[in-house]
Amino acid sequence: MPTWRRTAALCAALLTLAGCGNPHGGHQDASRDAGTSGHRTGAAWRYDYAGRNTNAAFADIAAASADDAWAVGKSPVTGWVDNQETLLFHYDGKTWRPYALPPPLRHLDEFPSVRLDAAGPRDVWLFAGVMTNPGSGRPPLAAHWDGTAWQAVDLPPGFPDVVSGIAVFGPEDVWAVDGSDTAWHWDGRHWQLFRLPGTAQALGGASGRDLWAVGFSLTPEQGSVPAAMHWDGDRWTKANMPSMPPGPKGDPHDGELTRVVALSAHDVRAFGTVSSEGGDTDAYFAGLALRWDGSRWSEDDGVPCCVTGEAKNAIMLTPKRYMTPSGEEERITQPPCLAGRPGRLGEGGCRQKLHLKDYAAVPGTRQVWGVGSVSGGAFPSRPVIIRFTTAP
Numbered sequence: 001m002p003t004w005r006r007t008a009a010l011c012a013a014l015l016t017l018a019g020c021g022n023p024h025g026g027h028q029d030a031s032r033d034a035g036t037s038g039h040r041t042g043a044a045w046r047y048d049y050a051g052r053n054t055n056a057a058f059a060d061i062a063a064a065s066a067d068d069a070w071a072v073g074k075s076p077v078t079g080w081v082d083n084q085e086t087l088l089f090h091y092d093g094k095t096w097r098p099y100a101l102p103p104p105l106r107h108l109d110e111f112p113s114v115r116l117d118a119a120g121p122r123d124v125w126l127f128a129g130v131m132t133n134p135g136s137g138r139p140p141l142a143a144h145w146d147g148t149a150w151q152a153v154d155l156p157p158g159f160p161d162v163v164s165g166i167a168v169f170g171p172e173d174v175w176a177v178d179g180s181d182t183a184w185h186w187d188g189r190h191w192q193l194f195r196l197p198g199t200a201q202a203l204g205g206a207s208g209r210d211l212w213a214v215g216f217s218l219t220p221e222q223g224s225v226p227a228a229m230h231w232d233g234d235r236w237t238k239a240n241m242p243s244m245p246p247g248p249k250g251d252p253h254d255g256e257l258t259r260v261v262a263l264s265a266h267d268v269r270a271f272g273t274v275s276s277e278g279g280d281t282d283a284y285f286a287g288l289a290l291r292w293d294g295s296r297w298s299e300d301d302g303v304p305c306c307v308t309g310e311a312k313n314a315i316m317l318t319p320k321r322y323m324t325p326s327g328e329e330e331r332i333t334q335p336p337c338l339a340g341r342p343g344r345l346g347e348g349g350c351r352q353k354l355h356l357k358d359y360a361a362v363p364g365t366r367q368v369w370g371v372g373s374v375s376g377g378a379f380p381s382r383p384v385i386i387r388f389t390t391a392p
Contacts, residue, residue, distance in 0.1 A: 044333035045319075045354070045370070045386045049089070049096040054379035055079070056087060058371035061385070062116035063360040064124055067093025070145070071371050071385055072114045072126070078380045085109055087383065096385055104143050104152040111141060117166040122147035125174060129162040144171070156191050159184060164201050169208035175231075177203055177213055183236070197238040198227035204260035204268065209233035212292070214257035214270045224254040226272055226288065228297060241297050242290065244274065255288060261310040263325050266294030269315065271307040302327035311368045312361035314390050319354045319370070324391055332388050338374055345374065352376035354384075366390045 056075030063069045073087040086108040090099045101108055108114065111128035118124040124145035130138065140161050142153040160178030167175040172188030177200040185192045198217040205211030211231040216224040217238075228239045244255055257272035272288045287305030290297050303323065309316035315323040323329050337343050337350035345352050356372035367389050373381040 042333075043322075043330055043388045043390065045335040045388045047335055047384060047386050048091075048369070049383075049385040050338060050374070051087075051383040053383060055381055056383040057355070057373035057381050058087065058089075058357065058383050058385060060114065060116045060358045061360045061369055061371045062118040062124055063363055063369060064118040064121040066362050066364050067091070068121040069360070069362075069369065070099075070116055070118070070124055070126075071096070072116055073371070073383050074112070074114075075383075077373070083109075084112065086111075086114065089385070102150045104150050105141075107138065107141065110138055113162045115163055115166055117168045119168040119170055123168060123171050125153075125166065125168050126150070127163045127166065127176065129160070131162050146171070153186070156193075158193070159191065165203035165213070167203040167205055167211055169205075173208040175203055175211060177201065177215075179215070183213060194236060196229055196236055198229055200229065201256070201258050202260050204262045205231070206262045206265045206268075210262075210265050212260050212262065212268055212270070214260045214272070216254075216256035224256055226255045226257045226270075226290065228257065228260075228270060228290070228292070239292075239297055242299055253284075257288070257290070259307060259310060261312065261315070263312065266292075267325070268292035269300065269303075269310070270297075271303070271310075271315075273306075304329065309356070309359040309370075311359040313366060314359070314361070314368045316356075316359050316368075316370075319356045322368075322390070328391065330391055335384075335386055338382060339377060339379070341377065350376075354386075355381075356386075362387065366392065 053075055055078055056073060057077045058071050058073035061071045069091040071089045074084045075087060088099045088101060089096050108128055111130060113131045114128045116126055126143045129140035140155055140159055142155050143150045144153050162178060163176045164179045165177045174186040176184045179201050181196045181199050183194045183196055183200060199215040200213035201215040203213050209232060213229045215227050217227040218224055225244060226241050229236050230239055253274060253276035255274045257270045259271040262268045270290045274288050275285045289300040289303035291300040307315055317323060320332055321329060334345040334354060337345060337352055341350050343350040345354050352374050353376050354374055356370040358371050360369045362369060367387050369387050371385050374384050375381050
């Protein structure tokens with residue numbers, strides 16, 4: 001029987017601090033100082049872009065190729081945020097530049113939640129929706145980039161206001177889930193609704209005929225247990241999962257999966273949490289990692305608490321640490337302090353802090369992009385796009 005790691009206070013603190021789970025007229029700051037790391041790889045974040053806007057943050061990134069990527073964010077992100085401006089940026093292989101919102105995206109400022117995903121330079125998707133009070137405001141929005149222009153994609157009645165997971169395998173093969181027991185599929189002409197044998201919060205797969213949806217299933221006692229569902233091109237089936245042993249003192253507990261990354265058809269990783277309510281001595285909160293080997297799911301003992309993102313060749317633990325697919329944990333040197341301050345973020349006299357919301361592998365390379373913001377000092381939040389090179 002698997003042993004679920006219970007690192008209660010420390011793990012919960014790491015999740016909170018790491019943000020587990022997220023400008024027009026900006027200034028290009030391309031620092032190339034690689035620095036050094038505490039481990040053998042010498043991995044170090046470097047800036048691709050650091051905006052001059054002092055109250056903005058990037059939230060999502062989609063890498064179509066090594067020289068073609070998109071990032072989206074919002075401003076302001078602190079203080080009064082009811083009237084936010086959307087930051088849509090495009091990378092052309094040399095520079096990240098603001099991209100003026102075209103007519104299909106002219107209402108993007110009205111949507112707090114904006115998600116991106118891509119299968120190639122001519123196949124980028126954007127989904128936007130309202131997270132609070134869904135159903136009472138503007139209907140959700142979807143758009144497709146064909147390499148030349150953004151085009152609106154009609155959404156059917158009942159399409160979710162906010163998607164929690166996207167998987168794009170081609171212009172005629174797109175999936176979306178929203179944290180319910182439904183999945184939506186685009187075949188190039190129409191959206192089709194599929195009922196799932198569980199609740200899906202994230203998607204990941206090796207191909208359009210080998211796709212995983214992860215989340216949770218309800219127990220007869222109305223608790224939740226981790227769930228993984230597989231699409232083989234014809235139907236969704238629920239996989240057998242490792243059993244969760246009783247929590248401390250036999251108390252009821254819940255488990256769920258919130259992230260999944262497919263390294264190959266025979267190597268799929270899923271991440272989530274196990275938690276229990278109770279008093280100061282009974283409650284616990286632990287990271288959960290499972291692995292599919294092509295035939296069954298089992299606990300992945302090599303993953304420490306807690307996973308905050310994934311990018312194919314890197315399982316991100318915090319902005320300062322990542323794990324390779326082979327299970328080696330590596331450190332990442334922080335980028336330089338902004339605004340002309342000496343040192344690196346969080347070190348020495350630099351009191352600035354890096355907050356990353358999303359990651360993406362740079363196709364065809366060992367590099368990883370991260371998007372988010374830097375806070376501290378004279379500014380609450382400067383939007384940044386950064387990258388580092390993983391271990392060989």
